[in-house]
Amino acid sequence: MSSFDDFDAFEGASLSARAMAARPMPYLDELNPAQRAAVEALDGPVLMLAGAGTGKTKALTARIVHLLNTGRARPNEILSVTFTNKAAREMKNRVSGLLGQAVEGMPWLGTFHSICVKLLRRHAELVGLKSNFTILDTDDQLRLLKQLVQAAGIDDKRWPARQLAGVIDNWKNRALTPDKIPAADAGAYNHRGAELYAQYQVRLRELNAVDFGDLLLHMVVIFQTHEDVLEQYQRWFRYILVDEYQDTNVAQYMWLRLLAQRHRNICCVGDDDQSIYGWRGAEVGNILRFEKDFPGAHVVRLEQNYRSTPHILAAASSVIRGNANRLGKELWTEAQEGEKLRLIGHWDGEEEARWIGEEIESMQGGTRGMRGFSLDDMAILVRASHQMRAFEDRFLTIGLPYRVIGGPRFYERMEIRDAMAYFRLVVSPSDDLAFERVVNTPKRGLGDKAQQTIQQIARANGVPLLDGAALAVEQGAIKGKGAKALGEFVVNIARWGRMMRGTVAVDSDDVLDDLAQPMASTPEVSHIELAQIILDESGYTEMWQNDKTPEAPGRLENLKELVKALESFENIQGFLEHVSLVMDNDSDDGGAKVSIMTLHAAKGLEFPVVFLPGWEDGLFPSQRSMDESGVKGLEEERRLAYVGITRAEEVCTISFAGNRRVFGQWQSQMPSRFVDELPEEHVEVLTPPGLYGGGYGAAASAGMSGGMTPGMESRVASANVYNSPGWKRLQSRQGDRPVSQPKESRNTVIDLQAVSAYTMGERVFHDKFGYGEIVGIEGDKLEIAFDKAGTKKVVSRYICSADDVPF
DNA sequence: CTATGGAACGCTTAG
DNA sequence: CGTTCCATAG
Numbered sequence: 042m043s044s045f046d047d048f049d050a051f052e053g054a055s056l057s058a059r060a061m062a063a064r065p066m067p068y069l070d071e072l073n074p075a076q077r078a079a080v081e082a083l084d085g086p087v088l089m090l091a092g093a094g095t096g097k098t099k100a101l102t103a104r105i106v107h108l109l110n111t112g113r114a115r116p117n118e119i120l121s122v123t124f125t126n127k128a129a130r131e132m133k134n135r136v137s138g139l140l141g142q143a144v145e146g147m148p149w150l151g152t153f154h155s156i157c158v159k160l161l162r163r164h165a166e167l168v169g170l171k172s173n174f175t176i177l178d179t180d181d182q183l184r185l186l187k188q189l190v191q192a193a194g195i196d197d198k199r200w201p202a203r204q205l206a207g208v209i210d211n212w213k214n215r216a217l218t219p220d221k222i223p224a225a226d227a228g229a230y231n232h233r234g235a236e237l238y239a240q241y242q243v244r245l246r247e248l249n250a251v252d253f254g255d256l257l258l259h260m261v262v263i264f265q266t267h268e269d270v271l272e273q274y275q276r277w278f279r280y281i282l283v284d285e286y287q288d289t290n291v292a293q294y295m296w297l298r299l300l301a302q303r304h305r306n307i308c309c310v311g312d313d314d315q316s317i318y319g320w321r322g323a324e325v326g327n328i329l330r331f332e333k334d335f336p337g338a339h340v341v342r343l344e345q346n347y348r349s350t351p352h353i354l355a356a357a358s359s360v361i362r363g364n365a366n367r368l369g370k371e372l373w374t375e376a377q378e379g380e381k382l383r384l385i386g387h388w389d390g391e392e393e394a395r396w397i398g399e400e401i402e403s404m405q406g407g408t409r410g411m412r413g414f415s416l417d418d419m420a421i422l423v424r425a426s427h428q429m430r431a432f433e434d435r436f437l438t439i440g441l442p443y444r445v446i447g448g449p450r451f452y453e454r455m456e457i458r459d460a461m462a463y464f465r466l467v468v469s470p471s472d473d474l475a476f477e478r479v480v481n482t483p484k485r486g487l488g489d490k491a492q493q494t495i496q497q498i499a500r501a502n503g504v505p506l507l508d509g510a511a512l513a514v515e516q517g518a519i520k521g522k523g524a525k526a527l528g529e530f531v532v533n534i535a536r537w538g539r540m541m542r543g544t545v546a547v548d549s550d551d552v553l554d555d556l557a558q559p560m561a562s563t564p565e566v567s568h569i570e571l572a573q574i575i576l577d578e579s580g581y582t583e584m585w586q587n588d589k590t591p592e593a594p595g596r597l598e599n600l601k602e603l604v605k606a607l608e609s610f611e612n613i614q615g616f617l618e619h620v621s622l623v624m625d626n627d628s629d630d631g632g633a634k635v636s637i638m639t640l641h642a643a644k645g646l647e648f649p650v651v652f653l654p655g656w657e658d659g660l661f662p663s664q665r666s667m668d669e670s671g672v673k674g675l676e677e678e679r680r681l682a683y684v685g686i687t688r689a690e691e692v693c694t695i696s697f698a699g700n701r702r703v704f705g706q707w708q709s710q711m712p713s714r715f716v717d718e719l720p721e722e723h724v725e726v727l728t729p730p731g732l733y734g735g736g737y738g739a740a741a742s743a744g745m746s747g748g749m750t751p752g753m754e755s756r757v758a759s760a761n762v763y764n765s766p767g768w769k770r771l772q773s774r775q776g777d778r779p780v781s782q783p784k785e786s787r788n789t790v791i792d793l794q795a796v797s798a799y800t801m802g803e804r805v806f807h808d809k810f811g812y813g814e815i816v817g818i819e820g821d822k823l824e825i826a827f828d829k830a831g832t833k834k835v836v837s838r839y840i841c842s843a844d845d846v847p848f
Numbered sequence: 849c850t851a852t853g854g855a856a857c858g859c860t861t862a863g
Numbered sequence: 864c865g866t867t868c869c870a871t872a873g
Contacts (some may be wrong), residue, residue: 124862124863125862125863126863153862153863154863178863179862179863190849253862253863254863256863317861318862320861320862321862321863323859384853424860424861424862425858426859426861427858427859427860428859447862484849484850486849486850488849488850489849490851491849523849541859548863629852637850639860639861641861641862642861642863643854643861656856659862660859663860663861664860665858665859665860666861677861681861702864703859703864704857704858704859704864704865705864705865707865759856
């Protein structure tokens with residue numbers, strides 16, 4: 042635990058600085074002059090202003106290699122931070138590629154969060170934690186806050202715990218501890234925010250837990266209050282590199298500045314036009330202020346774009362020009378002209394999904410004079426995750442393989458979180474949140490009352506809940522069948538703990554004493570077997586086996602996967618750590634797939650073909666963002682549009698729908714104001730299928746003054762896209778489902794006849810779930826095992842025989 | 849104590 | 864529309 046491997050000299054490794062110094066540096070020849078300047082300015086502060094697609098990752102990785110090659114630093118003396126695990130992984134891979142060997146030797150290349158965990162484990166005691174603290178996810182955090190809110194006698198209907206979580210998060214992003222809350226924030230959360238924040242931090246300490254924001258906050262506090270610790274790291278990290286600097290919040294900024302103070306060898310890469318995380322505390326000001334913070338900083342601009350065609354680039358530039366506050370950059374490219382940006386409007390969201398689905402299918406083979414693209418080359422980027430559903434539904438129906446990036450993640454599923462809670466409890470018996478999650482899962486006859494009793498006893502004795510439970514059983518405070526089950530539960534947790542640590546039973550009735558036992562060298566069973574044992578003997582596996590809901594088999598499948606995932610870790614602890622930080626689930630079974638993700642998740646990625654659906658005012662730009670942050674919010678939305686367009690290499694298609702379902706209600710809306718900001722000469726308007734046409738170029742904006750905000754004045758008045766009679770008709774319609782919906786697109790399922798004569802085993806088709814087989818019939822309700830969507834009960838009129846499907 | 853159904857609420861965005 | 868939370872019956 043306390044080993045300092047990451048700081049030791051590299052003896053065996055062939056990466057010794059001296060050996061490297063003699064090597065040739067071919068990577069330098071592959072850089073353009075600006076990139077090369079950024080790479081070669083090794084010493085002192087450097088700010089790299091890198092526009093989208095200008096090869097900043099290339100420059101950054103080359104810089105790392107150059108640092109090693111010139112003997113400036115050893116691999117473990119370079120601190121290199123990113124925001125996402127994906128970016129960190131990519132950097133590692135590219136550095137290895139350039140070096141021609143794996144980089145085991147870069148322990149300090151990672152996300153802010155993962156690096157802070159590492160540091161905090163070493164110095165946990167300085168902020169009142171133990172080194173084996175647990176990292177709470179949003180769910181745990183919320184449950185904890187809810188408890189505190191209720192205990193404080195606050196009506197959590199009027200003042201939801203979510204709101205408090207937001208307030209606290211916001212403070213942590215600004216590196217504010219409870220005693221530093223400014224007077225201006227006194228009114229937060231009904232004037233009780235600061236008080237509850239303080240309580241929350243106390244509670245976290247009692248639980249030996251931290252939330253995401255704490256990882257940075259605690260380290261900043263440690264650096265500020267323990268000069269010796271800070272100095273040790275200041276000395277060690279000779280060179281610091283920061284990716285996506287425009288996204289740093291105050292806490293991250295302070296953290297970096299503290300660490301960089303000594304050597305001042307800090308290189309920050311960023312693009313103010315791609316700052317899209319203002320809502321979580323990112324300060325574009327950090328990038329604008331860099332030269333003041335580090336006088337004499339070397340500023341390099343990367344403006345040659347290697348990613349997109351001129352049309353795409355021009356469209357993106359035109360949109361971002363609508364923002365007042367920017368450093369200003371002009372991207373240019375030598376690329377061939379290529380396709381114009383394509384724009385299309387649709388009747389409703391479903392048709393939009395249908396059209397994009399068809400477009401994707403035809404683009405695979407090459408269409409309209411374009412080359413053919415693989416599904417892997419194509420991505421759909423949405424503003425809000427709920428937009429994904431329409432596409433998933435449609436793609437499921439037509440059997441188009443897709444992958445959702447950053448969607449509901451594997452490790453957030455109920456069964457996985459339950460299983461993990463068992464593991465957590467075995468690893469740290471004092472993990473009260475894990476205890477609460479699984480004491481009565483599977484049902485052990487321990488309801489609210491029993492759990493309250495346990496809470497009381499635990500609190501009265503000042504012990505964790507698990508010990509409280511043990512005491513409750515001993516004292517007979519819990520009666521009936523619950524008592525026996527609870528006793529078994531407690532004994533089991535302790536037993537699995539011993540199995541994990543390989544220590545033979547210690548004579549003790551205090552479960553926590555077991556934790557104090559030193560790690561034995563040879564556990565009785567492998568951690569993989571142990572995981573399986575825990576799931577089986579706890580009755581958890583059985584619970585799902587007995588569950589007859591259609592999801593149960595999938596859940597068991599997921600549990601199997603979970604156990605399998607343990608194989609790549611040395612022990613359960615390591616696995617838990619990984620999961621709490623990484624959480625992303627990149628398991629991919631090979632085949633080519635279209636990617637669906639949010640615009641935020643798309644940052645840093647690129648695709649030959651990009652679809653940008655849902656460009657409607659209120660959705661994008663998001664109404665909420667504009668309401669809450671006014672022009673600032675609108676500008677951030679515009680940067681998001683810029684990020685979206687610049688993801689595209691060859692073909693970029695923007696679309697919007699006149700009608701959309703919101704909470705089950707039909708609503709109609711205007712095309713996004715960003716549509717108006719697209720330069721006509723770089724846009725081709727595709728005529729949508731259906732009754733109304735795209736009357737592009739028609740002037741005027743009468744009747745559009747609905748919700749004017751200050752930002753709208755700047756909108757380009759000329760090219761008002763949808764002014765055709767058909768479009769105007771759409772505007773006036775509200776509420777109910779549009780009457781004359783054009784449904785003649787060829788993929789539409791024709792009239793769904795109400796046939797009741799189905800037979801078991803028959804192949805059928807459902808508009809939403811796709812193909813399936815009938816496994817049960819009850820009157821007019823059919824139980825159908827769908828190929829892709831699981832087993833569902835459906836009324837027969839929504840079903841047609843597979844043979845009748847027109848495609 | 850659990851199972852069940854109906855009301856209420858929610859759709860920013862992420863590690 | 865889908866999910867979650869709460870009240871009531873079993």
